Amino acid sequence: MEEAHTMPETIAPAVPPTPPVTLQALLAREDLALRQIAGPAGPERVIHWAHTSEMADPYPYLLGGELLLTAGVHIPETPGTGTGTDTGASSGTGTGTGTGTGTDPGLGAYFDGYVSRIVAAGGAALGFGVAPVHDTVPAALVAACDRLGLPLLEVPPQTTFSGVARAVWQLMAQARLAELRRVTEAQQSLAAAAARPDPVPSVLRQLAQRLGGRAVLYGPDGTEVATAGREAPRGATAALARLAAVVGPASRPGRPTATPAPQPTSATDTLGDTHLAVYALGAGEGFVLGVAASRREPGDHTIASVASVLLALLTGEHHSGAGAARSSALVRLLLGATPDEVAPLLGTGRWLVVQARPEAQAPDPVAASALGAALGSPLVDLGREVVRVLVPADREPA
Known part of the structure; x- marks a missing residue:
């Protein structure tokens, strides 16, 4: 397959609004019996979704972050100068054994292009299904994944691609539930702290x-x-x-x-x-x-x-109609109005002066604003050693 590709820069995954699944968590599912045979391994490798494709160039169909699943239907029988119909085998160390043409130069070039397109699309990992098309994972594919840094998983015959996709969504649902629980607990603790x-x-x-x-x-x-x-x-x-x-x-x-x-x-x-x-x-x-x-x-x-x-x-201050009236009263005082002229803007009720003096340190603007917020009044005076807050006389200080 003599096809030239323009290789764009590797794209970042279009992350969905759900927590990702680590590749390690998927490999830990004993019911799937997946086995990583090539590429980097570590907790930082995450999967955002699973996708099945038998396209020779999957790049246009990937968003990034996928576990791409393939049975190798797209692999040509005579890629480049190769002539084999089987594609070698793999072991846990990523070296090919068995019969076939897994080391064919044309096959190696084909898989280099195939894997590089997945990496450029931001794919997270590649899963290769063993049987019914191929009896083993092609050795050239193992080598290409090792060379280009793409994790390669061997999917055994008894594990269906739909089963792998279902496991990904189950793990994502569990992660989502755990994340919602974490957020809820954090909200409660923040409210209590306030x-x-x-x-x-x-x-x-x-x-x-x-x-x-x-x-x-x-x-x-x-x-x-x-x-x-x-x-x-x-x-x-x-x-x-x-x-x-x-x-x-x-x-x-x-x-x-x-x-x-x-x-x-x-x-x-x-x-x-x-x-x-x-x-x-x-x-x-x-x-x-x-x-x-x-x-x-x-x-x-x-x-x-x-x-x-x-x-x-x-x-912050409480922005309301009463707050606007108090601001207006302050502005009029600054412009030369007398207290008697601006008094109606403050209402007809009586006011209490609440004084607070910190025990450990001098009051600061944040502590003063917090006290005003706790008392429900923005009328706060920050002194050198004391904070004074004006509150309506008919309001019982908490």
């Missing part, structure tokens, strides 16, 4: 623990307000701060004054093996949540999003 006396540090600690990394809360000026979790690898701290500036206030130092596109609310990046993600909190308050972790699971974004909502409530 109800603690020190809600912001508690939420950050829970988030860092659940994601196995570091969580950082950045203030409107881009400085670190609070952190939790393990230390980030070298360079990751600075990279996370730069990424936070992408979603931070437009007036933050280091950002261009004019932004041509709408300001994003989240952003992701990688630095080596470290995954970075940032989330803008609230509606323009300027706080940003940053996360640095060595891995990124499917449910991590959901967990971080829950944490960002909680932190937005703890650090």
Whole structure:
């Protein structure tokens, strides 16, 4: 088969909204009796779906991340200069034994092209079914998979391709259930942390623990307000701060004054093996949540999003009709109005002044905002040693 192919760069899999299955988990299924006979092995190799094809060039039909299953129907009897009708055999070490023309140069060139197309399409692994077309896995295919780094599985005669595909979906369903359970437990722990006396540090600690990394809360000026979790690898701290500036206030130092596109609310990046993600909190308050972790699971974004909502409530003001009226009163005072003129904007009821003094350290803006959020009032005054919060007199402080 003298056919020339234009080899594009290897594409990334179009990942479906389900957790992938590791190749090791599929090989561990005793009912399938699959055996890896070539290519790299390790926990990092994952499968997103299973697909059967007997096309000589499967590239146009692959999305990436597949376990491609074939019985070798597409293998020509006389590829190139070869003349054999059988294709050799394989053993667990990937070396061919038996009869046939498994070392035919034409056959080797055919399999090199075939495997390279699968790799270029982002295929995760190749499964070759033994019988009824071929009695053994072609030795040239084993060599090509070893050479090009594609895991090759031997599918025994008693295992159907539909059985392999069903096992992949079963493992994916189990992984999906485990991921949903992990996300649910994380949501509950984050909500419980938000109800603690020190809600912001508690939420950050829970988030860092659940994601196995570091969580950082950045203030409107881009400085670190609070952190939790393990230390980030070298360079990751600075990279996370730069990424936070992408979603931070437009007036933050280091950002261009004019932004041509709408300001994003989240952003992701990688630095080596470290995954970075940032989330803008609230509606323009300027706080940003940053996360640095060595891995990124499917449910991590959901967990971080829950944490960002909680932190937005703890650090941001309550935007409502009453809040707008209070802002209007402040503006009028700054413009020279008298207290008697702006008093009606604050309502006719009486107010209580709640004073709080931290025991361990001086109050900070995050702690002050968290106290105001806990009391249900954005009217917070942060002093040098005390925090004062105005709350309506008819509201019982919690």
